[in-house]
Amino acid sequence: MLLRLDGVARSFGGRELFRDVRLEVRGADRIGLVGPNGAGKTTLLRIAAGEDVPDAGARVVPRDVRVGMLRQEIDPERETCVFDEVASALAHFDEQERELRRLESEMQRLGAAGSEVPPDLAERYDAVHAAFELGGGFERAARVERVLAGLGFDTDASARPLRSFSGGWLMRVELAKLLLRAPDVMLLDEPTNHLDLPSIQWFEETLASYPGAAIIISHDRTFLRRHATRIADLEGGRFTVFEGGYDRYLAERVERRQHLAATRAAQDRKVAETERFIERFRYKASKAKQVQSRVKALEKLDRIEVGSEQRNAMRLRIPDPARAGREVLRLDAIHKSYGDNAVYRGVDLLVERGERVALVGPNGAGKSTLLRIAAGVLPIDAGERRLGHNVAVAFFAQHQLEVLDPRRSVFEELESVATLDDFPRLRGHLGAFLFSGDDVEKPVEVLSGGEKARLALAKMLLRPANFLILDEPTNHLDIDACEVLESALAGYAGTLMLISHDRSFLNALATRVVDVRHGVLTPHLGNYDDYLRAAAGRSFAVGAADDEGADDSRAEAKRARMARRERAKERNRRLGRARRRAAELEAEIPKLEAQLEKLDWRGSDPEVYRDGEAMRALEAERAALRQTLDAHYAEWEARTAEIESMESDLD
Numbered sequence: 001m002l003l004r005l006d007g008v009a010r011s012f013g014g015r016e017l018f019r020d021v022r023l024e025v026r027g028a029d030r031i032g033l034v035g036p037n038g039a040g041k042t043t044l045l046r047i048a049a050g051e052d053v054p055d056a057g058a059r060v061v062p063r064d065v066r067v068g069m070l071r072q073e074i075d076p077e078r079e080t081c082v083f084d085e086v087a088s089a090l091a092h093f094d095e096q097e098r099e100l101r102r103l104e105s106e107m108q109r110l111g112a113a114g115s116e117v118p119p120d121l122a123e124r125y126d127a128v129h130a131a132f133e134l135g136g137g138f139e140r141a142a143r144v145e146r147v148l149a150g151l152g153f154d155t156d157a158s159a160r161p162l163r164s165f166s167g168g169w170l171m172r173v174e175l176a177k178l179l180l181r182a183p184d185v186m187l188l189d190e191p192t193n194h195l196d197l198p199s200i201q202w203f204e205e206t207l208a209s210y211p212g213a214a215i216i217i218s219h220d221r222t223f224l225r226r227h228a229t230r231i232a233d234l235e236g237g238r239f240t241v242f243e244g245g246y247d248r249y250l251a252e253r254v255e256r257r258q259h260l261a262a263t264r265a266a267q268d269r270k271v272a273e274t275e276r277f278i279e280r281f282r283y284k285a286s287k288a289k290q291v292q293s294r295v296k297a298l299e300k301l302d303r304i305e306v307g308s309e310q311r312n313a314m315r316l317r318i319p320d321p322a323r324a325g326r327e328v329l330r331l332d333a334i335h336k337s338y339g340d341n342a343v344y345r346g347v348d349l350l351v352e353r354g355e356r357v358a359l360v361g362p363n364g365a366g367k368s369t370l371l372r373i374a375a376g377v378l379p380i381d382a383g384e385r386r387l388g389h390n391v392a393v394a395f396f397a398q399h400q401l402e403v404l405d406p407r408r409s410v411f412e413e414l415e416s417v418a419t420l421d422d423f424p425r426l427r428g429h430l431g432a433f434l435f436s437g438d439d440v441e442k443p444v445e446v447l448s449g450g451e452k453a454r455l456a457l458a459k460m461l462l463r464p465a466n467f468l469i470l471d472e473p474t475n476h477l478d479i480d481a482c483e484v485l486e487s488a489l490a491g492y493a494g495t496l497m498l499i500s501h502d503r504s505f506l507n508a509l510a511t512r513v514v515d516v517r518h519g520v521l522t523p524h525l526g527n528y529d530d531y532l533r534a535a536a537g538r539s540f541a542v543g544a545a546d547d548e549g550a551d552d553s554r555a556e557a558k559r560a561r562m563a564r565r566e567r568a569k570e571r572n573r574r575l576g577r578a579r580r581r582a583a584e585l586e587a588e589i590p591k592l593e594a595q596l597e598k599l600d601w602r603g604s605d606p607e608v609y610r611d612g613e614a615m616r617a618l619e620a621e622r623a624a625l626r627q628t629l630d631a632h633y634a635e636w637e638a639r640t641a642e643i644e645s646m647e648s649d650l651d
Contacts, residue, residue: 002027002065002185002213003048008057010043017043021057021239023232025185029213032228032246036434037450037478039234041217045069045187048215068183070191071174078162082153082173085162087144089177093137099128147176150202151195152363168194179206186214192223193475196363197501219479221246222503264304269616274298316432316488321466324353325389328467328495329374334383336369343369344519346383351467353388356496356509358528361516367499368471370516372397374497375469392465396473400460401452406445410435410455413444417459426462432488433458434481449476457485466494474502491642503528578639585636592629599625 001024008021017040025031033041046052047059049069061067078085103125107117136143148158151172162170171194178186192200200223207214207227215232218224224231224246231242231249240256242249274294281287329351336344343366351357351374359367372378373385375395387393404413414426422429430440433454447455453476460468468489474482486508489496500506506513506528513531515522524531599622 001025001062002029003067004060005044005048006058006060008044008047008054008059010040010047010052010055012040012043016237018234018237018239019056021234023048023239023241025213025215027213028211028229029215030207030227030229031213031215031241032224032231033215033217033234034219034224034231034479035234036480037448037476039236041234042189044234044239045189045215045217048185049187065185066181066183067185067187068178068181069187070171070178070189075162081159081161082148082165083144083158085173086148086176086180087140089180090137090140090144093132093135093140096128096132096135096137100125100132103128143180144176147179147206150199150206151176152199172199175203179210182210182212184212186210186212186216188214188216188218190217190219192218192220192501195501197360197503198362200501200503219474219477219482220502220504221479221482222507260304267301267304271298271301316429316461316484318461318464318488318492320493321464322390322392324391324466324495326353327351327388328353328355328391329388329497330384330386331373332384332386334373334385335381336366336373336378337381342519347519347521349374349514349521351495351497353495354493354511356511357498358506358510358513359497359499359516360506360513360528360531365516366519367516370521371469371471371497371499387467391467393467393469394460394465395469395471396457396460397471398475400456401449401476404444404452404455406443408444409441410444410447410451411440413455414458414462417462419463422462429462430458432484434484450478450481453477454481461488464492464494468492468494468496468498470496470498470500472499472501474500474505575643578642582636582639582643585632585639589629589632589636592625592632596622596625596629 003025005021005023009019010017021044023031033045035041043052046069047054049067050059050061051069103121106121107125110117110121132138145158153172162173165173175188175191178188191203195203200220204223204226216223216228228246228249230244231246233240233242233249233253242252244252274297278291278294278298281291284291327350329349331347331349333346333348334344335342335346347370349370359370361367369378372395373380375393376385376387377395377397405416408416410430411426414430415423418426427440430436435442435451435454435458442451444452444455453473457473473485477485482502482505486505489509496509498509508527510527510531511525513524513526513528515524515531515535524534526534599618602618
């Protein structure tokens, strides 16, 4: 056992975050800590690190176990260079090296004086030298360089002062220090949030070979699937540990909730029967003892709580935008420089209607620059940007969180961009972005980063344009919000261009991936996994020759035509399947409604009503039938919307 949380509880501002948290961390554990924003995941991680004190319970750590947590608060004004700051994680080697130099100096002095080196001095030197060598002291500079390179710092960046970097890069510095310290237990809060895709790949390889244990808060589903050996779910104050990987957790969570709901329903029926007995015989003297016994039993009853199903049931459908022309965006011979740094020298890009184009590549390669040029918010030095016929652009950038009005409520902020026709669906729209009940009255100024991101997305998608340009839309979102957004965009009838480090998100949405590297755009058809397979055996040279670029363009145009034909065939197949299924549902729904009506009539029969067992069986049958009918209606609506979307695309 490396670390144990024993009955830990914590409240904040009168609200209980969690209670009775029990977790034992074992060697080589990879525990994924998941749950909605605001559930208390970071607070729980701070308690595990010993940086916060629980209201109840205990944190137990053996004396020789080292626990390290990825720091979130970093001084952005420090003059120390990146290399020196990261090397400070290995400062314990400095003392060992000074001891070695002192011992060497003493042995040299004795040798020069013709004296023998005492055995205890030689043994001390051998012990310190062995500890220094085995610990990696001689390679510490190389270790620092490897970690910095893996996290995206080149030689020039490593020599720059910390104050010259943004918060995301400073988080990489802290991650580098933690990895070099190599504690027995690493506590990581969204470690991939500020990493680009190549750095995430390097981090995953490093974590896979790390011998210690880790507890990791992450909304990156691909990361959790690859690395988590257990999942700890924190929601509504309850803490549940699921053995096995992320997919097993998803399946088991559904099963547990269904079982809990059934148990709660049985308890509710028992309570209702008890309450009816109490009410019926409350004033009957011969039953007074039995009534009092049942009253006490109800008072002592431990009521079963069922978690909200809202996070699983929420789905958002983005209204279909106006139809654009075939060519949505064309960039011709684009040049863009920042001072002496030339980012692009004459690049071309064509985006067609219905495409979902994902930009990938290392940080600093120019992805965000290209996205802002596409959105029309960044001027170009030379070349031409052209939008197609009837194209309307909506751009989501990280700074949009900063322009939300802190004085407004959530509802008022969405209301500020609504038309009169939008008002009936504003609350439902906010609900799809996980703002429900009193949450819509929260002031914007008290929202978390994740809540602000959801609100900014809700504003943009209330009446969407037909060309959405998204820069890291899943940053700050928890898993549930990511899935809501992913589902909405999967059904979106317009065109997408996006940057994201969420690989599950890219795989679900992208139809073309453009690798941005050294000012060169290299397109690949398919999603992110397809891109990885295609790029596996290909080296990306700096500055491809002109004739090779022309060949690539012609080949890409041919592949694009073939892909459009395949998409059209697949769309027609899907349309046929959707029409057939919609027809089946339209035939089945009246039959189910007739069966439900018969059950309603049976329920009004006095003989059935007086027979408790028969009535319970009838209620169960009615509930099952109603559930089936609701599912048929939901599927019919989804199929109808799908048919309308595909038919409009054929116009």
